Amino acid sequence: MAGFLLHANATVQCAHTGAAQPTASSARVRVGNQAVVTQPTSYTVSPDCKAPRPTAGNGPCVTASWTSAATRVKADGRPVLLDSGAATCVPTGTGLTVVATQKRVRGV
Numbered sequence: 001m002a003g004f005l006l007h008a009n010a011t012v013q014c015a016h017t018g019a020a021q022p023t024a025s026s027a028r029v030r031v032g033n034q035a036v037v038t039q040p041t042s043y044t045v046s047p048d049c050k051a052p053r054p055t056a057g058n059g060p061c062v063t064a065s066w067t068s069a070a071t072r073v074k075a076d077g078r079p080v081l082l083d084s085g086a087a088t089c090v091p092t093g094t095g096l097t098v099v100a101t102q103k104r105v106r107g108v
Contacts, residue, residue, distance in 0.1 A: 003084030007034035018049030
């Protein structure tokens, strides 16, 4: 699956519009002067996630892990994350959505 490479400052949200940020990024590889993010880096979701709290649901989202990444592009020996990849939030089980990222470098 082809997609644009994710960088550390890409706008990523959980399904409940909570902002998500990577816990780490590549120190050596950059796109548009932004560090790329590789698998297995997890994301933390901000407390503004609007998922129902435990009495009415299983939210809010706290962390997310990407379940797919590039198969042919690596940084620091690890697959880079793509905007077309899939992620799962914990504890809700919903996904992440890439709202904005760089649009110059694609990976497969």
